[in-house]
Amino acid sequence: MQAVVFTAPETARIEQVPDPICRPDEVIVQVARTGICGTDVHIYHNEYMSEFPLIPGHEFGGTIVEVGKDVTDFKVGDRVAPDPNLYCGRCYFCRNEQANHCLNWQGVGITRPGSFAEYVAVPARACYRLPDAIDDAQAAFVEPLACVVHALKRLRVWPGDEVLIFGAGPMGLILVQALRHSGASQVVVVEKQSDRLALAQQMGATAVVPAGPEQTEALRELAPYGFALVVDATGVPAVIEQAFTYLKPRGQYLQFGVAPNHATIKLKPYDVFRYDWTIIGSFALCYTFQPAIAWLANKLIDVTPLISHTVPLREFAHVFELFQAGKTLKVQLQPGA
Numbered sequence: 001m002q003a004v005v006f007t008a009p010e011t012a013r014i015e016q017v018p019d020p021i022c023r024p025d026e027v028i029v030q031v032a033r034t035g036i037c038g039t040d041v042h043i044y045h046n047e048y049m050s051e052f053p054l055i056p057g058h059e060f061g062g063t064i065v066e067v068g069k070d071v072t073d074f075k076v077g078d079r080v081a082p083d084p085n086l087y088c089g090r091c092y093f094c095r096n097e098q099a100n101h102c103l104n105w106q107g108v109g110i111t112r113p114g115s116f117a118e119y120v121a122v123p124a125r126a127c128y129r130l131p132d133a134i135d136d137a138q139a140a141f142v143e144p145l146a147c148v149v150h151a152l153k154r155l156r157v158w159p160g161d162e163v164l165i166f167g168a169g170p171m172g173l174i175l176v177q178a179l180r181h182s183g184a185s186q187v188v189v190v191e192k193q194s195d196r197l198a199l200a201q202q203m204g205a206t207a208v209v210p211a212g213p214e215q216t217e218a219l220r221e222l223a224p225y226g227f228a229l230v231v232d233a234t235g236v237p238a239v240i241e242q243a244f245t246y247l248k249p250r251g252q253y254l255q256f257g258v259a260p261n262h263a264t265i266k267l268k269p270y271d272v273f274r275y276d277w278t279i280i281g282s283f284a285l286c287y288t289f290q291p292a293i294a295w296l297a298n299k300l301i302d303v304t305p306l307i308s309h310t311v312p313l314r315e316f317a318h319v320f321e322l323f324q325a326g327k328t329l330k331v332q333l334q335p336g337a
């Protein structure tokens with residue numbers, strides 16, 4: 001089959017590789033659509049937990065074309081979105097409702113072959129059946145949506161809270177929509193690209209502010225005492241460092257964006273103490289595929305406007321370059337095309 005292979009840090013190739021083998025408890029999924037994610041960029045630059053060579057890709061949906069001999073819950077022809085996070089179910093964290101910290105965690109497209117390929121092998125227990133209301137393009141959004149569900153479960157939005165989101169990439173734009181349903185009084189977005197700001201407004205942001213020297217004044221006007229919830233959806237250390245200056249006393253800060261794994265920021269512990277701040281991390285997802293599927297099936301979140309490119313696998317190098325330069329929104333690969 002054809003696949004994108006990260007052969008070494010900062011080296012990506014389209015290669016012919018052997019089709020995946022279906023183990024007894026696994027299924028083979030023919031990938032219909034798969035999204036490129038910021039995490040894939042970190043993997044490419046060797047700023048993540050992956051090793052090389054690797055077929056990346058963890059956001060995908062497709063159709064089961066083969067089932068292992070022990071699989072009873074799925075059959076050939078089922079449309080599914082697999083949870084790329086593979087939990088052992090036996091360790092301390094799995095048995096403490098914190099499976100995303102599984103001591104034996106494996107990630108499809110992170111530590112084992114992923115979906116930037118025509119076929120991918122996944123354990124049947126990681127698969128979620130898709131209703132007809134969710135098309136192939138939407139199916140590849142179940143995983144990122146599940147990450148947003150996990151994040152929202154990690155914090156608590158109080159009625160009337162002012163929300164500030166840095167970054168209007170695909171995840172920021174999903175967060176805007178999700179937080180608009182949370183009881184917040186304002187959902188404000190800061191972003192440097194004007195087309196993304198326009199989309200944020202279209203997706204329900206109550207105000208949008210261009211990133212730059214004038215942002216502070218605009219934000220002070222919108223929320224004179226600061227924001228009750230500040231979300232980073234950029235992963236950029238410099239953005240994260242200044243994000244705290246907009247946090248209200250008793251505020252919650254959510255680190256959603258993935259920063260390079262060695263990056264650091266300056267933060268005064270005194271401020272955390274003095275202002276009763278809560279700092280929340282949110283890693284991947286934790287059994288949150290069902291609510292994500294429910295969001296999509298019931299049209300609570302509109303993901304279609306977030307897709308800027310849909311291309312065959314062979315165009316990966318080109319779109320990956322555009323993606324890294326911030327010149328795309330969600331890019332979807334169509335391995336069969």
Ligand SMILES: [Zn+2]
Nearest residue numbers: 037038039059
């Ligand atoms: Zn992702």
Ligand SMILES: [Zn+2]
Nearest residue numbers: 088091094102
């Ligand atoms: Zn475990």
